[in-house]
Amino acid sequence: MTMNSKFVKGYTAGILGLVISLMIACSDSKNDSPDFDRTTLLTDMADHLIVPQFTRAQTDIHALHAAITAFTAGVTAENLEAARASWRTAHSSFQYVNSFNFGPGGAEGAQRTMVEEIGVFPVDVTLIEEKISTNTFAMTDAKRATRGLLTIEYLLFGPDAGEDKIVAAYASQNRRDYLTAVTDHLQTYIDAVTASWKGSYRTAFVSNNGTDVGSSTSLLYNEFVKSYEILKNYKLGLPLGVLAGQIQREPEQVEAYYSGYSLQFIKAHYQSAVNIWNGTAADGTDHTGFKQYLQEVAGGPELIATTEQQLAVIQTALNAIPETPPLSVQIASDDAMAKVLTLHDELQKNTRYFKSDMSSRLGIAITYSSGDGD
Template sequence: MKLFKYFITIILALVFFSCSEENGNIELDFSQTDMLGNYANNIIKPSISNYHTSVASLDEKTKSFVSAPTEETFDALSSAFLSAYQNWATVNAFQYGPALENAFLASTNTFPTDYTELEADIVAENINLGSVTSNNKKGLPAVDYLLFKDDKATVIEAFKANSFRGEYLNAVVADLLTKATYVNDAWSGDYAATFAVNEGNDPSSSLSAIVNEYNKAYERCKNQRVGYALGKNSLSGRSSPMSIEAYYSVNSLDLLKRNVTALENIFKGNDGVGLDDYLTAYYNTGSIQEDLSAKILNQFEVIHSKLDNCQSPFANHIEAQDETVEELYTEMSKLVVMIKSEMPSALSVKITYQDSDGD
């Protein structure tokens, strides 16, 4: 009888151990609380604050230029615009919570701009930026078009000759500021604390939001800033250089590099606890056989090296569909499997979105 009970105890222990492994109940030397707190307070919140500040400056410089279109006010506006677009690269992957409620992404950076419809609205003296159909006639891409579609002198004269052109530009930038203020106010208020304590890995958790939106942002980076313009999603396979981000101001390559760098820094948690540390903790337990964190960071290095081979204007690479940009796209594609399949699997996070063309 005692021997029977002994065997039953052993069997139950083995069953329990097996179930623990299958359910992901592995004891990690890792604090999800520390990681979420780092993302909320040291990465997302300050990044959104910086973007908001830069858009407020853009609004100020826009009003000055519209009221007095000169070379001096244009130069100040151009600088403010570039700063805002560069700061957008650091918040592009945080489209959850208040950003999702406010259609932050679609309102801010839907490109390419439908310049035909935009110009038609200016001719008709029509400003309607509140509808979904207006997303490709506003945001940073619309400012890019309005300020840089021609040489500086021609653009300045166009604003002098048509006061409604200035009204339209003012409205577009005011809309950018309204959206940025809404999101910044939420993160500066209670949302950061709420986000930081929303632990777990279910679809409503902060970890799920980070991983899913991180993947969306990376795929936008790969597809819209490179692939679609190369004709990768086209039956014809023809390139479309004008469809890249910031085509008119010729800042496409700079913004692409900044987006890639921002995504790498998010993965690393900047200088704090990040997804890389989370993967390393799982690797150290032996629950994943490959050092996925090192693998992902190594692929980022490969992508940076391919970006360094590109030259501005980036549109020239797109138009030529040359080996340089084809190699870049190939290496960017390799990272998708690592972050969209292998990383979520290791962290037991479900990818809950369907691929989207929106940016």
């Protein structure tokens, strides 16, 4: 009995001792295994991708604002042309920040995420026209399909009317005021988000370096995946008519239907995802992305290889789609739509690598009750 007790006591102490010695030993900071520093990921993301991309989007939106101010002051075909060009640049820049829907771009209270506040498509044309005719310029209601970059697109590129007709429509003070109001709202929004990223949020983002829910890595990752799925489901799946319940293709549902630059923005959106994966900065230099993080974890290198293989297939599918005619026209054509469908399907094949394989390897918490958890 005594022997037995001594034995079991020693046993317990042994287990306990192991744990405690590990806790004490941690004061030694030498690391035996290669480790990944999430702070590096977050710092690189903030300083080389997020902040520069927001700065660029902000600059381009300011240019758009100036061009639209010039247009509403002098409604001419020339000024319209200039505003349209500015819009194209600004919306392209926006693709490189449209997955950062957290922190200053996150939902809070009545405010929805950045992409819902200024990137909604398709816009509600009937409602926009109604607001214009009734002089309703409030940009704080829940009718988000009446503002943002794609409302500006509709107002500048109009519903399949010629340039002359659009210019003529701006004889209406209401229409000019509405365009101004939407542009002001957009500029105010991007100013606030960019300022926050350049200021206090950048520090908070880099220092919140855990992997639990609400950690920067978890936020960045979750929104990265969501954005990727929006690209596949809504920018491609919806117009292609491949979503459940759709009975036909709906080409007019593409993003940027009125300007016809849909493909350009899809390419930018996809490139933005690839940049986050690779850690490629706004200026093209290489930094730390999710790929470098995966490199250091169990099963990571294998996943990188499979993912990169599929990313190459996607890039090929993307390049195979001709620049003209506009994507909506291609989708409407029985023959031409095949290449667009291929792109959708190849993006689909990669979803699981980004979505479940990656979060599983990295041990990132997706939701509060996550994990196999108990």
